[in-house]
Amino acid sequence: MPANKKKSSSGFMQKNSQLLIPLVAILILIIFNLIRDPSFFSIGMVTNNDGYPVLQGNLISIFNGASELVILAMGMTLVTAASGGQDISVGALAAIAGSALVKVLKSTEVITPWTVALGILACCAVAMLFGAFNGTIVSVFRIQPMIATLILFTCGRSIAYWINGGATPTVSSPIITAIGSFIPGCPVPTPILIVIFMGIVLGVLFKTTTLGLYVQTVGINQGAAKLNGINPVAVKLLTFVILGVCCAMAGTIGMSRLSLINHETLLLNVEMDAILAVAIGGNNLGGGKFNLVGSIMGAYAIQALTITLYAMKVPSTDVKAYKAIVIILLVVLGSPVVKEAFRKLKNQISAGRFLKEKGAA
């Protein structure tokens, strides 16, 4: 059935047009940087101060630096899809999780791999608990997610402070350094590996459960979901708990990078970038269908933009303005109005081609 095939190919296009915006954004950044500095994306090997060979270059910096954001954007995508709103407490929650990890690490004289494992488990548990708190307010009490998470957004960093009682507690352990920068002998920064690990975990979760279908169903039509036997409260709660785990991982990476936790600045304002990543990824912030790959690409695009601005030595005072301009462009490009205009243009072109073919025949 050739006709059928054609249709399915257009369906494929439709499905992936969502990825167009982040793809274009990344492409533009790549081209722009290549023109500005052809060696921008070169990757080299250097020996670090611990004596191990490691990868170095802007590309590595982008992938490494975006790690926390990518992980949070994945969780944020699920929450957005299921509850039609965003969690603005992810930065604060990551600070809490990181502080919990530091608390466990500081509780022993010698930091062993077991201490670290226990610490990460504790930090996951704490973050999941707070995630469940957010989720309960959203799903059971039906409070707008942004309002519900405003609570933790406001008090989260104070809670992080209470956990350790000090301003910037530090830990010194080669294991933590390995998590935050490089595992001795492995040239790839560990945060990148953690992102890949989280990606696989989520991938397996989607493969072995009906999470994806449920989240989208609840996000699109909660009433219908209920009538099909899905428990919307449980599904929303679950997405918040998953986001909690993402916060725990982001907090762990953020804390390990420099072996210290500054509860006031750790992943400050990251929630806005995470929401932005979800939006740039072509996901509807009102919930429903989602595309995790889009959000991930959105997160990398944001990080690439930051690194580009640093590389261009844009003055501190101007950075935010430049970022805003790029973001406005991206968001407008992805808006329904512009999409519709593109669609019409495409239709006209294809109609023209159709007529031409007809004429030729």
Added chain:
Amino acid sequence: MEDGIVLTMRGICKNFPGVRALQNVDFTLRKGEIHALMGENGAGKSTLIKVLTGVYDKDAGEIHVDGIDGAVTIRSPQDAQDKGISTVYQEITLCPNLSVAENMYIGRQKGMRVQWKEMEKKTGKLLESLSIPARPKQQLGSCSLAVQQMVAIARAVDAECKVLILDEPTSSLDDKEVEMLFSLMRDLRSRGVGIIFVTHFLEQVYAVSDRITVLRNGELVGEYEVQNLPQVELVSKMMGKELEGLSDLDKAASANASSGEAYYEAEGLSSSEAKPFDFRIAKGEVNGFTGLLGSGRSESVRAIFAADRVTGGKVTVDGKVKNITKPIQAMKAGIGYLPEDRKRDGIIADLSVRENIILALQVMKGFFHPLNRKETEEFADEYIKALEIKTANQDTPIKSLSGGNQQKVILARWLLTHPNYLILDEPTRGIDVGTKTEIQRLVLKLAEEGMSVTFISSEIEEMLRTCSRLIVMRDRKIVGELKGKELTQSNVMYTIAGGGKENAC
């Protein structure tokens, strides 16, 4: 332009990638007539309307509007309105939290200053002249759906319109409200407005229309005067074939089954919305709940499926006492439920046809047992074929399907779970005659295979054709039960109206 003609469309063509939606369609609307636009789903009615209102650009053809020289190009709905073409859609597109007057004039006053007093006065006059039972200061949301619909029409008419398009205006109204709407339409007709009336209800077409244009598969079948086109002929023209046994469905099997072993039995079942009631259905039986809108018929079946919060009652399924307080428990007990409001409770609009079909089965299988891609594709294919669902492919979002096909997808969703007892609440609402008959046939076939079916419809005739037992409700109570020879239209009417069963016999 000829005298008395307000709108002509000639040779309209519209192509979508892979689909020819309209081919060389002509349409003529005269001054002061109600002109029904008929056709099955996918015949091209909505496309034609959308071309006329500027939602779509036409690929070829000409449109002439009375009072404008030469062919007109309609660029947008706003443009259409400026040229005297107004539309009132099935879904009310006004703001329920504003007053009636505000809704009438919103976005239409000139300049920044709002002259409330004058606005209210004008609205009052207009409402009165059209005998619409609403006050200018009343909040629109507090009016009944029919009145809201009429306000929308009044707003359209007030904008100096020559052509008024009513797209399925009656689908959510009850009989009395429909009659109110019709008198408004007749009133407008006498004022010289040309009305294009799009509907699925044949009776309504014959009640108000002067002329009928029939479309089929994007082509014009013909234009007819109502008195020259008997109902049966209209249906056959819409379907493109001679009608075969629309009325003589065989429900003998179901009738015999009704006295047999019960599949589902409820005693004193009640929910947050339904008063306690008793109910039973036998294996292989088709029965139905009937009554006016609001009589509690939907609420009762919702209680059976636990769609609302169940508050009491004893339920026996297949001889075993079951606790059904959540939909998932009903599903596991072999019950399927096709909800009344397809858009609100049925479809998952943005998800694909495939995902919509497998949803219920997937939920029953459980969170940790996802169907693999190949299985879902096979299931979807099977049911798209079996129910002749018209969709580009499995990945098409269900929202882009026509109403009838959406309904078939939801039906497929429940058939896929292989239920023993299927509840269909208004499965044929807002879908075309052909599909209606198909669904009725399917229901009887399923019953023959041993499935129990509860069928609800606003059209009594349809229920009489399919059900072998009718439970009649009034004011949230069961007031009668009809079966066998008692099943006649007048009996049902009497029972609904309060004559009771004894009078009817």
Added chain:
Amino acid sequence: MKKLLALVLALAMMLAASAALADGIKVGIVNNPPSESGYREANVKNFEEVFSAENGYETKTAYTLKNDEQLNAARQFITDGVDYLLISAAETTGWEAVLKDAQEQGIGVFLFDRMIDCDPSLYLAAVVSDMAQEGETAVNWLLSLELPEYNVIHIQGAMGSDAQLGRTGALDAQFESGKMNKVIQQTATWDEAEAKKIVESVINAKTPFNVIYAENDGMAKGAVAALDDAGITHGVNGDVVVMGFDCNKWALRELLAGNWNYDGQCSPFQADVIDQMIKTLQAGGQIEGLNEKNQIISVEKGFDARELTEDDIAKYGLGE
């Protein structure tokens, strides 16, 4: 009856005497809460240690970030009849009436760390830091190294904060005069991780540099992490000079280990100075060394890694 009266009198006298004995100098301290920052934590601790019972003080404290709560606390202290009122105000305005009250009651007012918008005659003295001086001390130290050239990576704090303005000013002057070369000047808004990314971007661009001037310890640590990853040596015997601010204990230990070169401090230790002044007044002396605004500018410390001792860390380090 007389007996009873005598007894009561005697009792009252005894009580008064014992009160006078236990009574040191009554002091009310109004400050921001220690949770505000590491600086504040050290600041609060310093005051509590100095104005202790052992040192002959009877101290009442009130810690809050809210100006109106601070005002209420100050009024309460005046009512309680304290001898001295020590204030680090949350906001610079709204204090005039309270300070006048205090003056009328003969209560001596000292301001510390933060100034208040009012007539200087309303307080005895203000012990404050000069952020610009702090930056100058650091830059002068840097100039004293007499490096052949200065290619500086300058990582700024949150733009517009007092600390950022003071610490940036002195360095900007050097950039303008051409003595030092600005490799990059970028804000990391006190965020350690961001500082690391900024330094990374310079390394990736292969621009040469030999000084990192980070406006707090955390950002200096972030910068150093980037150097470590790139295999660039730093500190006393390294290629890159590393400078930080705040003097956290952990940062001073980095200095001691030779990983960093310099740490500047905005002193949170004003208690000793105020203690000295109060003792002088009690002994009937006069406070000296005030400028026209009745201020005493704290002497800002700057630590050179080559001269730092464990004692310094114990004495001046913030945090644990």
